[in-house]
Amino acid sequence: MANEIRLVEAVRQALREEMARDESVVVYGEDVGVSGGVFRATQELQDEFPEQVYDTPLAEAAILGMGVGLGATGFTPVPEIQFASFAYQGFHQLVQHASRMRSRTRGTLGVPMTVRTPYGGGIRALELHSESFEAGFAHVPGLKTVVPSNPADAKGLLTSAIRDPDPVIFLEPTSRYRASRESVPEGDHAVPLGEAEVVREGADVTVVAWGAMLHEAMDAVEDAEADAEVIDLRTVSPMDSATILESVRKTGRCVVVHEAPRTGGLAAEIIARINDDALYHLEAPVERVTGYDVPFPMFAREEAYRPDAERIRRGIERALSA
Amino acid sequence: MVREQVAEFSVEYVQALDEEGNADEAELPDVSDDELLELYRLMRLSRRTDERAVALQRRGESGTYAPGTGQEAAQVGSAIALEPDEWMVPSFRESAAFLTRGAPVHRLLWYAMGMEEGAEVADANFPPAIPVGTQPLHAAGIGWGHEISGERKAALTYFGDGATSEGDVYEAMNVAGALDAHAVFFCQNNQWAISTPRETQTRTETLAQKAVAAGIEGVQVDGNDVLGVLSVARDALETAREGDPVFVEALTFRRSMHTTSDDPSVYRTEEQESEWEARDPIVRFEAYLRDEGLLDDDRVERITDEIEELLADEIDRAKEGRDRVVPAEMFDHVFAETPPELQRQRETFRREEGDGEVATAEEGMSGEERAAGGEVTGRGDVREDRETAEDSETSEDEEVSDRGE
Numbered sequence: 001m002a003n004e005i006r007l008v009e010a011v012r013q014a015l016r017e018e019m020a021r022d023e024s025v026v027v028y029g030e031d032v033g034v035s036g037g038v039f040r041a042t043q044e045l046q047d048e049f050p051e052q053v054y055d056t057p058l059a060e061a062a063i064l065g066m067g068v069g070l071g072a073t074g075f076t077p078v079p080e081i082q083f084a085s086f087a088y089q090g091f092h093q094l095v096q097h098a099s100r101m102r103s104r105t106r107g108t109l110g111v112p113m114t115v116r117t118p119y120g121g122g123i124r125a126l127e128l129h130s131e132s133f134e135a136g137f138a139h140v141p142g143l144k145t146v147v148p149s150n151p152a153d154a155k156g157l158l159t160s161a162i163r164d165p166d167p168v169i170f171l172e173p174t175s176r177y178r179a180s181r182e183s184v185p186e187g188d189h190a191v192p193l194g195e196a197e198v199v200r201e202g203a204d205v206t207v208v209a210w211g212a213m214l215h216e217a218m219d220a221v222e223d224a225e226a227d228a229e230v231i232d233l234r235t236v237s238p239m240d241s242a243t244i245l246e247s248v249r250k251t252g253r254c255v256v257v258h259e260a261p262r263t264g265g266l267a268a269e270i271i272a273r274i275n276d277d278a279l280y281h282l283e284a285p286v287e288r289v290t291g292y293d294v295p296f297p298m299f300a301r302e303e304a305y306r307p308d309a310e311r312i313r314r315g316i317e318r319a320l321s322a
Numbered sequence: 323m324v325r326e327q328v329a330e331f332s333v334e335y336v337q338a339l340d341e342e343g344n345a346d347e348a349e350l351p352d353v354s355d356d357e358l359l360e361l362y363r364l365m366r367l368s369r370r371t372d373e374r375a376v377a378l379q380r381r382g383e384s385g386t387y388a389p390g391t392g393q394e395a396a397q398v399g400s401a402i403a404l405e406p407d408e409w410m411v412p413s414f415r416e417s418a419a420f421l422t423r424g425a426p427v428h429r430l431l432w433y434a435m436g437m438e439e440g441a442e443v444a445d446a447n448f449p450p451a452i453p454v455g456t457q458p459l460h461a462a463g464i465g466w467g468h469e470i471s472g473e474r475k476a477a478l479t480y481f482g483d484g485a486t487s488e489g490d491v492y493e494a495m496n497v498a499g500a501l502d503a504h505a506v507f508f509c510q511n512n513q514w515a516i517s518t519p520r521e522t523q524t525r526t527e528t529l530a531q532k533a534v535a536a537g538i539e540g541v542q543v544d545g546n547d548v549l550g551v552l553s554v555a556r557d558a559l560e561t562a563r564e565g566d567p568v569f570v571e572a573l574t575f576r577r578s579m580h581t582t583s584d585d586p587s588v589y590r591t592e593e594q595e596s597e598w599e600a601r602d603p604i605v606r607f608e609a610y611l612r613d614e615g616l617l618d619d620d621r622v623e624r625i626t627d628e629i630e631e632l633l634a635d636e637i638d639r640a641k642e643g644r645d646r647v648v649p650a651e652m653f654d655h656v657f658a659e660t661p662p663e664l665q666r667q668r669e670t671f672r673r674e675e676g677d678g679e680v681a682t683a684e685e686g687m688s689g690e691e692r693a694a695g696g697e698v699t700g701r702g703d704v705r706e707d708r709e710t711a712e713d714s715e716t717s718e719d720e721e722v723s724d725r726g727e
Contacts, residue, residue: 026470051470057500062459062493069463069477072448073409075470077463093490096453097460107655108443142656165658194661238661 002185008177010151010184011041011116014158015078017188019049022076025162028054029063029080038082039118039177064090064115068097071111071167078162084119084171085128091136098167099142114161114168119147120212120259121306122175124299130174131296132211132260137169138237138269144168144193145237149214151182153234156191164193173212196240198247202229205319206247208270209257210236213307217257220312226320236266241273248274252283253319257312262290284322289315333530335542338550341601343609351553355616361402361548362611365394365604367629368418371427372578374633375417375434379582383641387434388415392546392577395603396510397480398422399551400572403559404478411448411461411479415510419480423447427636428643435644438655454515455481455488458507462498462567465505469565476504476562478555484515486529495536495569502565506558507533509569510545512576517589533569545572546603549610575601649675 005013019025027042033055036043046053056063060081067077081087087094098111121130137145146161146168148154154172161168196208200218204226209217210233221228229247233239248254254274256267267288274286289307297305338349353361372389379387390397397418404410410423417430425447433440433450441449451457461479468475485491486509498505511529513520526532533540539561543554551572558568575598579586586595611617653660653668660668 054470054501057493057497059493059497061490062462062497065456065459065490065494066463066466066497069409069411069460069465070467071463072460073464073467075467092453092456093459096456097451101449102658103652103655104438104441105443105449105655106438106441106651107658109449110658144657238657238663241663 002183004181005151005184006178006181007148007151007154007172008039008041010155011158011172012043012045013184014155014162015042015045016048018078018159018162019045019052022162023052024074025076025078026052026054026070027078027080028056030056030058030082032080037080039174041116041172041177042080060086060088060090061093062090064093064098064113067113067115068093068101068111071098071113072101072109076162077113079113079115081115081117083125083129084117084133085131087115087117087133087169094137094143094167094169095140099140101142102166103142110165111167112165114158114164114170116158116170116172118174118177119171120173120175121296121299121302122212124302125174127298128296130299130302132171132258132291134171134210134236134258135260135264135266135269137171138239138266142166143237144235145171146193146235147171147173147211148234149173149176149209149211149232151180152184152189153191153197153232155184156189157193157234159188159190160193163190168193171211175212176215179215191234193235194238194240196234196243197232198229198243199232200228200230202227202251204228204251205253205255205316206231206244206251207255207257207312207316208233208244210234211259213257213259216307216309217312219309220316223309224313224316226316228316239266239269239273241277244270245274245278248278249281252281254282255287255289255312255315255319257289257307257315259291259306261293262288263293265290284319287315287319331531331534333528333540333542335544336550336554337544337547338553339544339547339606339610341606343606343613345549345610349553350549351556353549353552357402358611358614358616361398361552362604362607362617363625363629364398364402364418364422365548365607366625367632368394368398368421369604370629370633371417371421371430374637375431376578376582378431378637379434384431384434385436386581386583388581389578390415390418390576392598392602393510393512393574394418395548395551395607396508396545396572396574399548400478400480400508400555400570403552403555405475407446408475408559409446409448409461409464409477411457411464411477412450413454413457413481413485414450414452415482416450416480420447427633428640431637431640432643435640437644437647439643455485455491457481458485458491458494458505459497461505461507462494462501462503465498465503465562465567466501468504468563469502473504474563476506476559478506478508478559480508480510482515483509483511483513483520483523483529484518485509486532487523492532492536495533495538495567498567499536499538503567504562504565505567506555506562507567507569508555508558509571510574511571512574514576514580514586514590516580516584517586519590528571530569530571536569538567538569540569540571542571542573545574546601546606548603548607574603577602
């Protein structure tokens, strides 16, 4: 059985099913209870699970820091940070405690917390509502960073994240929350973390993307003359290099797309891994289509900032022409 | 035009034993003779553990250590009030609290020796927290969990006067109040955050009044009075178990250095230090116990001997563990299941550095290479520890006594 739902509804479905399955799951954060969250991801969940859904004070460090205490003592915290750019106010709790608790206690204490947070541009929001900081999160050992691009994966990856014994930051692309209705399996649906998916097979060039950019990449290859293979990375850390390498060995060309700034972005890491293990299969330098090294502009300029199908198409052309 | 007072607050100060060890019967907690002697033994054990740990560092046998000398009453008196299955959430200066909670000395030494083995969790004790003021939020989370699951338990967290300037400490008290978290925020106001004195830290008259802004109860206690601390901690925990968090400010003094990398003579005077020497928590409590007829010279000597024997064994055990450190284990607990890239890094490490090879004493944390790279520091400057060691008389004394083992 499958139903046609939006990404935000798929998130809600995963939360509902995991809370019903496991009473240790606690959903909490700013405005997640009575109002159901600013994107309505948790709408009506408090009515259904009054013992498991809570509004908290407006304090990101507290939301994440309490998750460390809850998670280490038997709960499965699933806090929401209202926008990813506000996670910086609690980032230290992720870096200093949540991500390293297992390692520093030699496995005797863990923090099975899943931090849900909307990220990325495309919704004409205020300043500091549109950033893509996945590379920053991916740089933290002990923390998993997951980015779904479609409703079915949003449900399946979030389900796996909640069941995972380690901390996960789950970045939900704001521009995709209500972008389309797609088929999502009903009932138990878990998509394993750490596995990329080849969403379109092709022979000429590999395009790697995740989150909202996956859709821009798909639009770009629809019109391209080349036969492109498209990979949805899904879990950006720990990264599934094997799927990328296998594809690049086949196509010999690669374009990596991300919305985040170029310098130190995950494209650099992907290119380094290709360099390590598939360099001699390359027919051309790997192309990067990314945001620019500027603070994410306010929305009057955000379209100029964000990679779109046209920029990706040009990247593919460069990869093919070399 | 209206102008009227809409709220009023006050802060209480509690003391059961004065500086001479005279008891105020009204404030004395209900404690058996055996428990009184156990409090004394734990304070003495903590003091001596600090001395031995500092000496180990001075000889290059261990890394940076943060002594709690002078704060034994504050820690022992509060930690003993927790039930064994209630969580203690420490900062990095809580050896006395750990010992009170039954943690073995060698674990504390392992932590100072740069080994994660020292932060393994066996009982309801969180590992030490190095980033100042971050861990009260963990206690708030644990205590909120007790509220959610309806458990009549509470978590107690330690932090210092410096930490009260950190935003997380205020956030912790505020969310705990808002969410009815079963938490006790136990501030050891030891007057110094490395070189920063209490009066530079904040303009507030007391630290306890910081609770007022969070809407929770704040109380001040003589932190060098183990019985006063015990009494206040018991009350605070009882209140917290019902869902009302409490902030306790224990007035004490860091008699020793911030850590073994610190030299307090740079920023404070001998007069300041001797003023607090007279208020020493162990001297005061010993006077009380002698007055009560619970201690005499023989008994003190016997306790001293038992402590020396215990520490000698524990230090041996710590050194043995240190010499068995397996470097490749750093890869083992990053995640519950090691992902492919990390497996690959571990394999590369083993290929290049040895396959889980047991470190020799020279390669272990005492070795110069690793000491340089593996230094665990307190917050603040890191100095060459051996420089300070050379002009430390304690170090010389300890070396002699240690060689004599």
